[in-house]
Amino acid sequence: MGTVLNIAPVSRIEGHAKIAIHLDDNGNVEDAFLHIQSLRGFEKFIEGRPAEEVPRIVNRICGICPWMHHLASNKAVDGAFGVKPTATGHKLRELCQVMAHINDKILHFFFLASPDFVLGPDADYSVRNVIGIAKANPELATKVVKMRQLGQMMLERFAGKAIHPIAGVVGGFAKPMLEEERLELKRDAETLLDFSLYSLDFAINNVFSKYMDVISELGNITTGFLGTVDREDGSLRIYDGKQRLMKPDGSYVDFEGDDYADYLGEHVEPWAYSKMPYAKSWNEGFDLDLAAPRGIYRSNTLARINVCDKISTPRANAALEQFRSQFGRPAQQTLLYHYARLIEMVYACERTLELLEWDGITDTDIRAKVEPKAGRGVGIVEAPRGTLIHDYVTDANGCIESANLIVGTTHNIAPMNMSVKQAATSLIKDGNYNEGLLNQVEMAVRAYDP
Amino acid sequence: MGVTTALEWLGSCSGCEIAILNIGEDLIPIITEALDIVHAPVLMDHKYFGQTGEGMTLTIPKAVVGIVTGGVSNHEHLEVLEEMRAKCDVLIALGTCATHGGIPALMNGQDRQQSWEDIFATHTTDPGAKIPTVEVPAPLDRVYACDEKVKIDMQLPGCPPNPAHIAEVLMSLLENRAPVLPGKSVCDTCPVKREGKGDVGQIRRFVTNAKYKADEPLSEMRCLLEQGFLCLGPVTVAGCSRRGAPSCISARVPCRGCFGPVRKDGNQMLDMMNALASNGIDYKSVIDRRSVLRFSGAHGMLKPLRKRPTKEEA
Numbered sequence: 001m002g003t004v005l006n007i008a009p010v011s012r013i014e015g016h017a018k019i020a021i022h023l024d025d026n027g028n029v030e031d032a033f034l035h036i037q038s039l040r041g042f043e044k045f046i047e048g049r050p051a052e053e054v055p056r057i058v059n060r061i062c063g064i065c066p067w068m069h070h071l072a073s074n075k076a077v078d079g080a081f082g083v084k085p086t087a088t089g090h091k092l093r094e095l096c097q098v099m100a101h102i103n104d105k106i107l108h109f110f111f112l113a114s115p116d117f118v119l120g121p122d123a124d125y126s127v128r129n130v131i132g133i134a135k136a137n138p139e140l141a142t143k144v145v146k147m148r149q150l151g152q153m154m155l156e157r158f159a160g161k162a163i164h165p166i167a168g169v170v171g172g173f174a175k176p177m178l179e180e181e182r183l184e185l186k187r188d189a190e191t192l193l194d195f196s197l198y199s200l201d202f203a204i205n206n207v208f209s210k211y212m213d214v215i216s217e218l219g220n221i222t223t224g225f226l227g228t229v230d231r232e233d234g235s236l237r238i239y240d241g242k243q244r245l246m247k248p249d250g251s252y253v254d255f256e257g258d259d260y261a262d263y264l265g266e267h268v269e270p271w272a273y274s275k276m277p278y279a280k281s282w283n284e285g286f287d288l289d290l291a292a293p294r295g296i297y298r299s300n301t302l303a304r305i306n307v308c309d310k311i312s313t314p315r316a317n318a319a320l321e322q323f324r325s326q327f328g329r330p331a332q333q334t335l336l337y338h339y340a341r342l343i344e345m346v347y348a349c350e351r352t353l354e355l356l357e358w359d360g361i362t363d364t365d366i367r368a369k370v371e372p373k374a375g376r377g378v379g380i381v382e383a384p385r386g387t388l389i390h391d392y393v394t395d396a397n398g399c400i401e402s403a404n405l406i407v408g409t410t411h412n413i414a415p416m417n418m419s420v421k422q423a424a425t426s427l428i429k430d431g432n433y434n435e436g437l438l439n440q441v442e443m444a445v446r447a448y449d450p
Numbered sequence: 451m452g453v454t455t456a457l458e459w460l461g462s463c464s465g466c467e468i469a470i471l472n473i474g475e476d477l478i479p480i481i482t483e484a485l486d487i488v489h490a491p492v493l494m495d496h497k498y499f500g501q502t503g504e505g506m507t508l509t510i511p512k513a514v515v516g517i518v519t520g521g522v523s524n525h526e527h528l529e530v531l532e533e534m535r536a537k538c539d540v541l542i543a544l545g546t547c548a549t550h551g552g553i554p555a556l557m558n559g560q561d562r563q564q565s566w567e568d569i570f571a572t573h574t575t576d577p578g579a580k581i582p583t584v585e586v587p588a589p590l591d592r593v594y595a596c597d598e599k600v601k602i603d604m605q606l607p608g609c610p611p612n613p614a615h616i617a618e619v620l621m622s623l624l625e626n627r628a629p630v631l632p633g634k635s636v637c638d639t640c641p642v643k644r645e646g647k648g649d650v651g652q653i654r655r656f657v658t659n660a661k662y663k664a665d666e667p668l669s670e671m672r673c674l675l676e677q678g679f680l681c682l683g684p685v686t687v688a689g690c691s692r693r694g695a696p697s698c699i700s701a702r703v704p705c706r707g708c709f710g711p712v713r714k715d716g717n718q719m720l721d722m723m724n725a726l727a728s729n730g731i732d733y734k735s736v737i738d739r740r741s742v743l744r745f746s747g748a749h750g751m752l753k754p755l756r757k758r759p760t761k762e763e764a
Contacts, residue, residue: 005503009491014464020585021503035585037526040461043572044565045556050737052657056706057744060553063465063610107471111493125501129494134482141478149474156692160701162472163465163610164708167701170657175702176664261574268570268579273586275575286576364664370657398655399738404572435501442495 002030005433010034010442012112012129013450014064014385015409019441021424027431032424034417034445036274043403051077051372051394052170058390059164061407064107066164067100067155068383068408069390071239076390077170079258079377081398083370088363089172094239095355096159096168097381098348101238102192103151103162104384105345108449109199110144113338116443117207121214122436147195154188157181172367179362186356193315193349200319200342208339217426219334219419219444221290222248224279224297226264226411227304228382229254234309236316236347238382244307245279245297250330252307253281257380260389264406267295267414276414277406288418290425296418299386299411300448301340306330311343313350319343334419337447341384372398383408385449412448419444452483453624456513457490458534460527461554461593462520466545467492469610473617480617484624488513512537515623521547521554521748522594526587535600540623542604543596544616549607550710551748555593558752559740562589595748606631609708609745612689635712636683636705639691644673652735653726654678660702668695674704680736682707685721710746717751719743 002025008018016037022030042061046054055073059066071093078085085093111130119128119136127135134141152162158181159167167174177185208215228241245263246252255263265280278286278295287294297303306329311317320343327336355361372394379390386408393401423444427437459467471477481487488511489496499505508529516538522528535541546552557565566589570579596602606619615631622629632639656679662671674681681704683696689709690697698705711718719742723733733739743752 003504006499006505007503008498011491011495011497012493014492016459033585037587038461038524039566039569039589040523040554041557041560041562041565041569043569045560048738049741050655052655053706053738053741057553057556060463060465060609063463063468066463066465107468111471125495125497131481131487131494134478138478142475145471145475145478149472152468152472156697160699160703161697163468166698166703166706169659169703174659178665264574266572266575266579268576268582270580270582271584271586273582275570275579277574367659372655372657397737404574406574433502438502439495 005438007438007442010445012115013446014062015450017445017450019420019445021428021441023428023431027428029421029425029428032421033271034413034420036272036413039273043405046400046403049400051080051392051398051400052370054392054400055168055170056166063163065100065104065383065385065408067097068381068388070165070168071097072379072381072388072390074168074170075379075381076377076392077379079379080375080392080394081170081370081373081377082375083171083368085172086365086368088176088360089366089368091355091358091361092173092177092366093168095352095361096155096165097239098351098355099151099155101348101384102196102345102352103148105341105348106144106148106151108384109203109338109341112449113446114207116439116446117211121440121443125435128439147192150188151192154185158185169367171370174367176364176366177362182356182362186353189349189352189356193346193353196342196345196349197315200346203338203342211335215333215335218440219423219447220332221293221334221415221418221422222332223293223415224248225303225306225330226297226299226387227307228380228387229308230312235312236304236308238304238348240381243380243387245281246307246330247282248330257389258378260378260380266406272413274410274413277411278414286414288414290418290422293418296414297411298415299408300337300384301344302331302337303386304382305340305343311347313347313354316343316347316350319346334444334447337449341449385409386411409450412450416445416448416450452486453515454488454513455485455515455517456488456510456534456538457492457517458510458530459491460518460520460531460548461523462545462547464492465610466519469608469613470616472613474613476617480620484620485515508533510534510537514539516541517544518542518596519545519548521551522590522596522599523554524587524589528590528599531596531600540603541600542606542619543602544606545611546607546609546708546710546745548596549605550746551593551595552609552745555747555752556744558592558747559754561754562592593748598749605714607687607710608689612692615689632688634688636686636688636690636696636709639688639696640683640699641669641695642671642673642699643669645676650676650678650731652678652732653680655737656704662702668699671702674699679704681705682718682722682742684725685711685716685718687712707742707745715749718746
């Protein structure tokens, strides 16, 4: 009987998980798991609630990406009630969603992931964190804290709440944007755009070039990818578009969100509360086998950067072209999630500015007429952690009859398990392991930002 | 060296942790000087079972201050909470999930077992899937607030909690004084115009926006309850205000009670129905009245509806 190493809690991630590495008698990896520890039951306890209230309930699925749930939910209720938001309502929602992506990326890259690179994967655990960075490089830390705060406060000033938002409403938005608000947001978004370009440069010079040997190995697996692209030109979209499911060889199918159940299924393993979505339409079943995975695709930044044909904003597109010339399409290296994340941050800043410069953004026609009724609606946005699907059926009173949710992170549960196993197997040999190596196994998970 | 501090999250969403970060620039001296953080899964890598995972018992280092977010819904949450209580001198419950159950305690209004079975049988889930039981913590019978399981020294609700209050609580501990926190209702901190005329008889659903002029300040907007929308300001403790108005009101949206009841053990639903009735509003016009308890369903407040006995045929 071998040993089990319980890496718990997996830290500097946004949820609750543990890694269990099973070693055989010779100290080699027999198996490894990422166990997802928590289940709350949102799909069930929103049943019976008036559907227009649900966007203010499901935002509590995630305090880091509450805007994503809030808006996917609003889109789903729009669909169920047969409402088309006004043009300004639609754009105000998108604006908040892309702004929320900016903070999220600063948080993940600098607060959670960067200690592994800036201080090194083997640095002592007591300093290998954002506090350690604040002590080692106070100038960088102050800048990062300021920028994240700026992004949060832009949302809070304009929309009342940054965490657990309320300003998106079925049919559109609850308050219009005043010209002075627009000018303030524009000024701040320009600051964030500069910071996003600085961050990308910082990472290219200090992380991606320095850790290329780790990037070309750690947690690497071969999978397909899922993301959202523009219906017309296939460019990156994060608020609205068509879904694109790509195979490992780069071929893909596009589909409308309403038809998601024809393409995606959810597999359940007895050792994780989270379900594991897989590509049902590939008709090959589900298998986590590292050498011959079946049905496995990934979501989140690297997936979106892989599936899009281009990015509609100039600076992010230039970064995408540079990325593709180095890593190809689709890029499979797990740690490149970080690189893709920073490219998306540039896009989110550029898109924020585009939306703020759109003529109708300060229009007061922000909410369409809404009547609660029976129907079905599927609302999809790209959350930082992946394609987020809210699917509601309402009854004649416009209350939720049933709901099906596929949350961004869950798409990556199966691939994260594969990356954990790949990393553990390649790092731990003949009973030789230490804190630094085990932290590298966690780094393979952290890249996915679960 | 700062005051040793441990942070833990139970059945939570990370929103409270983001609220801590939203303290902003003042956070840097707090985390580098005032506090010495010894355990915090979201920020640092201290592990329960030793740094190489060989230990057998869940261990958190001793700390002067402990901060717990989230409610208690499974055996692992309970184990972590008990360990935090054992190791921390002062234990703070942060956020409405920890103080009153929060949104996850809506599950207390459902048959949990049946709900979980349904979750693993949705139309996109592979047929035959079973509720996971291997190496995942077993659920408790319901969702509990932290003080139902261990002694809590300080309660700081909010969904999310107000960063200014988090900083105030931490500073008050360091300065060995009582924190200054609001105890009034959301209405007491709300600048909108109240005319007090009882011309509303029925509550409307929030499917149309409130009436207001966008370029006029909130003080020119009529109270949302007086406009006929359900607004839980009267029965919710103040604390969300940042720029001089409750957060939701500043987005022209009614309050849904996310800081919990005004009195710690108040019942937001009963208090709200009383408030409506005493103003001549038909409380039965409120659709889904139970969800008035959507933030405070722990402490036995929300229970599954009893199934109506089916009449036997004569």
